[in-house]
Amino acid sequence: MTAGPVASPLPPPRALYLHVPFCPQVCPYCDFHKMRRHPDLVAAYVARAAAEAAELAARWPGPLRTVYLGGGTPSHLRDDELDAVLDAIARGWGALGGLETTVEADPLTFDAARLARWRDRGVTRVSLGLQSTQDAVLALLGRTHRGRDALDALDAALASGLEVSADVITAVPGQDAERDLRAVAAAGAPHVSVYGLTIEAHTPFARRGVTVDDDRAADDFELAEAVLAEYGLERYEVSNHARPGHRSRHNPVYWKGEACLALGPSAAGLLPPQPDDPPGTVAVRVQNPTIKGWLRGDPPERTPVDGRAFALEKLMTGLRTVAGVDLGELRAATAIDAPAAFPRALASSLDGALLTLDGGTLRATRAGTRVLNAVLRRFFDEG
Numbered sequence: 001m002t003a004g005p006v007a008s009p010l011p012p013p014r015a016l017y018l019h020v021p022f023c024p025q026v027c028p029y030c031d032f033h034k035m036r037r038h039p040d041l042v043a044a045y046v047a048r049a050a051a052e053a054a055e056l057a058a059r060w061p062g063p064l065r066t067v068y069l070g071g072g073t074p075s076h077l078r079d080d081e082l083d084a085v086l087d088a089i090a091r092g093w094g095a096l097g098g099l100e101t102t103v104e105a106d107p108l109t110f111d112a113a114r115l116a117r118w119r120d121r122g123v124t125r126v127s128l129g130l131q132s133t134q135d136a137v138l139a140l141l142g143r144t145h146r147g148r149d150a151l152d153a154l155d156a157a158l159a160s161g162l163e164v165s166a167d168v169i170t171a172v173p174g175q176d177a178e179r180d181l182r183a184v185a186a187a188g189a190p191h192v193s194v195y196g197l198t199i200e201a202h203t204p205f206a207r208r209g210v211t212v213d214d215d216r217a218a219d220d221f222e223l224a225e226a227v228l229a230e231y232g233l234e235r236y237e238v239s240n241h242a243r244p245g246h247r248s249r250h251n252p253v254y255w256k257g258e259a260c261l262a263l264g265p266s267a268a269g270l271l272p273p274q275p276d277d278p279p280g281t282v283a284v285r286v287q288n289p290t291i292k293g294w295l296r297g298d299p300p301e302r303t304p305v306d307g308r309a310f311a312l313e314k315l316m317t318g319l320r321t322v323a324g325v326d327l328g329e330l331r332a333a334t335a336i337d338a339p340a341a342f343p344r345a346l347a348s349s350l351d352g353a354l355l356t357l358d359g360g361t362l363r364a365t366r367a368g369t370r371v372l373n374a375v376l377r378r379f380f381d382e383g
C-alpha cells in the first residue's frame with residue numbers, strides 16, 4: 001500500500017443521525033435494531049436521548065448542516081415525544097429549520113396536521129417508508145398499511161410543502177415492480193430510494209426460507225433507473241434517484257466518508273481521531289450499544305480506522321455515486337495514492353470499461369455499476 005506523508009485531519013462532524021428504534025410492526029425481513037413501543041421504555045428513551053444529545057453537543061458543538069431521524073420508525077413517536085427529541089437537538093446545536101432535518105415516517109403514522117406540526121418544529125424533509133403500492137406485496141412484507149394508504153400518505157406529504165422521499169422495495173416475490181415505481185413517480189415524488197429485498201441472516205424471512213431471484217433483482221435494478229428517468233428522476237447513487245434540486249444532503253455524508261454524530265441505541269457514526277488513538281488513525285467508527293446498554297449510559301464501541309481501510313471505505317461508498325471519488329481528495333484524507341496503491345484493480349477496471357478516470361475523478365460506468373461488488377473486490381483483494 002502506498003501512502004503519502006500525512007493525511008489531513010477529518011473535519012469535525014456537521015451531521016447528526018438519531019436512531020429511533022420503535023416500530024408499529026416488526027417486519028419479517030428487517031435486521032435493524034427495532035422493537036414495539038412500551039410507554040415506560042419510550043419515556044426512558046426520550047430522557048436518555050436528551051442527556052446523550054447534551055453530552056455530544058458539549059464535545060462536538062457543530063454547527064450542524066443535516067439532522068436525520070431514522071429507525072425504526074421515528075414517526076411512531078407521539079407528538080410530545082418527538083418534540084422532546086427535536087428540542088434536545090436544538091438545545092445542543094441550535095435551532096433546526098435552516099438545516100436539512102429529515103424524519104423517516106410510515107404511512108398510517110401521520111396526517112396533514114402532524115406534517116404541519118413537524119414543519120413548524122423545524123423538520124424539512126420526510127422520508128416515507130412506502131415500500132409498495134400493492135396490497136399482496138405489503139402483506140408479504142408484514143407491513144400494516146395497504147396500497148391505498150401508501151399513496152394517500154405520499155399525497156399528504158407532497159401537499160405539506162416538506163421535501164419528500166419515498167422508499168420502494170423491489171425484487172419481492174409476486175411484485176410488479178414497474179407498477180410500484182410508476183405509481184410513486186406519477187404521484188410526484190421528487191426523490192425515490194429503491195432497495196432490492198435482501199434476506200438477512202436471523203430474520204423471519206431467512207428462517208422461512210424466503211429467497212430472492214438474483215436475475216429478477218438485477219432486472220428490477222435496471223427497471224428502476226429507466227422508469228424513474230421517464231419522470232425526470234436521475235439516479236445519483238446506486239439506490240437513490242431525484243429530480244434536479246431534490247437530492248438528499250445527509251446521505252452524501254456517508255458516501256463521502258464525512259464525520260457524523262451518532263445518537264440513540266445502535267446508532268453508528270464517524271468521528272475525527274483523538275490523541276490517544278493508535279498512530280496512523282485517520283477516523284474512528286463509533287457504534288452505540290443496543291437499547292439496554294444505551295439506556296444505562298454505556299459508551300459507544302470505538303473502532304480506529306487507518307488510511308488504508310478508510311481509502312477502501314471511501315472507494316466502496318463513493319463509487320456508488322455518479323459524483324465518483326476525487327482521487328486528490330482521497331489522498332488528502334487518507335494519505336493513500338490510489339493509482340500507486342491499487343495498480344492492478346485500477347488498470348483492469350479501466351481496461352474493462354467498468355470504471356473511468358476523468359480529471360482525477362474515478363467513477364463507475366453503467367456496466368461497472370451493475371457489477372460494482374465485483375469491481376470493489378478487486379480493490380479489497382489488492383489492498
Ligand code: SF4
Nearest residue numbers: 023026027030071072
Ligand atoms: S418499519 Fe422499518 S425498521 Fe421497523 S420493522 Fe419494519 S422495516 Fe424494520
